[in-house]
Amino acid sequence: MLMTYRWTPRALDEPDVVPRLQRELNDLPAPLARALALREVTTLEEAKHFFRADRSALHDPFGMAGMDAAAARLSDAIDDGTSVLVYGDYDVDGTTGTALFTDFLRDRGVDVSFFIPDRYEDGYGLCRRGLDAAAERGASLVVALDCGITAHEEAAYAQELGLDLIIADHHTPKETLPEALAVLDPKRPDDDYPFEELPGCGLAFKLVQAVLAHRDEAPDAAYEYLDLLALSTASDIVPLYGENRVLMAEGLEALQRSTRPGVQALADAADLDLQTVTSTGNIVFTLGPRINAAGRMEHASSAVELLLARSYEEAEPHAAELEQLNRERRRIDDTIEEEAVERAERQITSRSPHALVLYDPDWHLGVIGIVASSIVERFHKPTILLTHNGEAVKGSARSIEGINIYEALADCEDVLTQFGGHDHAAGMSLEADDIDAFRDRFDDAVGERVTPELLTPSIKVDASVDLDTIGSVADRFWAVLKQFGPFGPANPTPVFHAEDLDVVSARTVGSDDSHLKFEVRQRDASSGQTYDAIGFGMGEKLSVLRESQDTGTPVELLFSLEENTWNGRTTLQLKARDVRLDEA
CATH class of the missing domain: 3.90.1640.30 (inorganic pyrophosphatase (n-terminal core))
Known part of the structure; x- marks a missing residue:
């Protein structure tokens, strides 16, 4: 089954800031100016601080x-x-x-x-x-x-x-x-x-x-x-x-x-x-x-x-x-994840829950948080994995965007002996006799917070771009974009949207054909330049690219940019996030 995503353009409070930033930053390409504004960089001085932040910015x-x-x-x-x-x-x-x-x-x-x-x-x-x-x-x-x-x-x-x-x-x-x-x-x-x-x-x-x-x-x-x-x-x-x-x-x-x-x-x-x-x-x-x-x-x-x-x-x-220890941890991860996926599928079939609460007394306490993250990624539901630790039942929780899991746990405080954490991750302990009650209470707490929109994973888009604006590693677009880092929460790698693209070639790669390797070019562009793209875990999207080639329908693509070095040569590579036919 192909994963479906919502493509969500990130909204700007003041769209007029983009042309102003372009002027103040020596004709900075509009997609980069928009990505800056989305990071609350709206003036020349703020841009200098963003790109040249140093120890003087640290607080007393x-x-x-x-x-x-x-x-x-x-x-x-x-x-x-x-x-x-x-x-x-x-x-x-x-x-x-x-x-x-x-x-x-x-x-x-x-x-x-x-x-x-x-x-x-x-x-x-x-x-x-x-x-x-x-x-x-x-x-x-x-x-x-x-x-x-x-x-x-x-x-x-x-x-x-x-x-x-x-x-x-x-x-x-x-x-x-x-x-x-x-x-x-x-x-x-x-x-x-x-x-x-x-x-x-x-x-x-x-x-x-x-x-x-x-x-x-x-x-x-x-x-x-x-x-x-x-x-x-x-x-x-x-x-x-x-x-x-x-x-x-x-x-x-x-x-x-x-x-x-x-x-x-x-x-x-x-x-x-x-x-x-x-x-x-x-x-x-x-x-x-x-x-x-x-x-x-x-x-x-x-x-x-x-x-x-x-x-x-x-x-x-x-x-x-x-x-x-890390090798052993990975081996146990794989075993528990396989078992957790099976339990999750049964729970979804029997209950249609808002959240997943999965329990096995023999699961390893040290890795259930990692597996919970994998289950969230697979099923896009807030997930808690529970296991025994001595006489107590302990668990790790992970959430989806838009659901504060700490607040949801707080609604269940009376059936927990302890809990704590953040918006997206938390831990808890409870009595074994309370597992069923907790599963129902937690599902209700998530149900009160979830909306239909949250049920489909979203990819947030910084800006649309013509591929020929990007150029190569030697061009200004990449030179400036590199300075946006380091990337992480609250400063994610910018995601760009390109449309009207021809698929030049496409194939799956990896031992299990789970990855997608392809080339695209901007339709009707005078340069005719092609761009390499890689889509990790996107092997199932090969059918979309094949249909594009068979019908002549262009595709639109969500991607970030990265350098790829091979045989001593460094080029820009599109790191695909999602692709679909450009029905427009």
């Missing part, structure tokens, strides 16, 4: 509520020999943040250790076992990164143990904050910090900046950790605008020249040349999953040890372990 860390107290306490710890425990989460964001802050304190002579909770024994967030570990190790200060913003009971327990607690979290707080020495979270309702979307590792970075400033030390020391921050920012799928975009751009450059033994060993194990890491995709699909594999399959401490390694020889065994 002391603008964040609680930062003064946190920096002062940590500065005292550096001076007076306080033992510190850095408490992190088990995902990429948590492990990189833990490594960053542990390394920073260690370099300043602090007696510092770290604690990462066990996904299976402790679950997510600040736990008593970690606080007990701090007390047993003689620590008097705990810094909780990427977790803790809703840990009211655990914060009270830290006080009972005589521990000072600094919380640096980026998740949504509840109405009241935990009682702690300092609570850093730009999403606090009483916080005036101008950027809310930093990842947990980003908060560790800002905390380092603040401690350096408090001690009148050179601020450049914080930028030694940009390679770790890039791993976190890309993997945690945070919006890439504002500070995140600046730090991601510099972080990619830092990764390319990174001398951190753990990062080098990780890249070598993945057969990745760090100098080729020019986009967030290299992190999301290659480096990030290997770091995540530690916490999914065994314990995330091995990922932190890798990133803290002082030599390549020390790092190499950890990188090899993560590589092996």
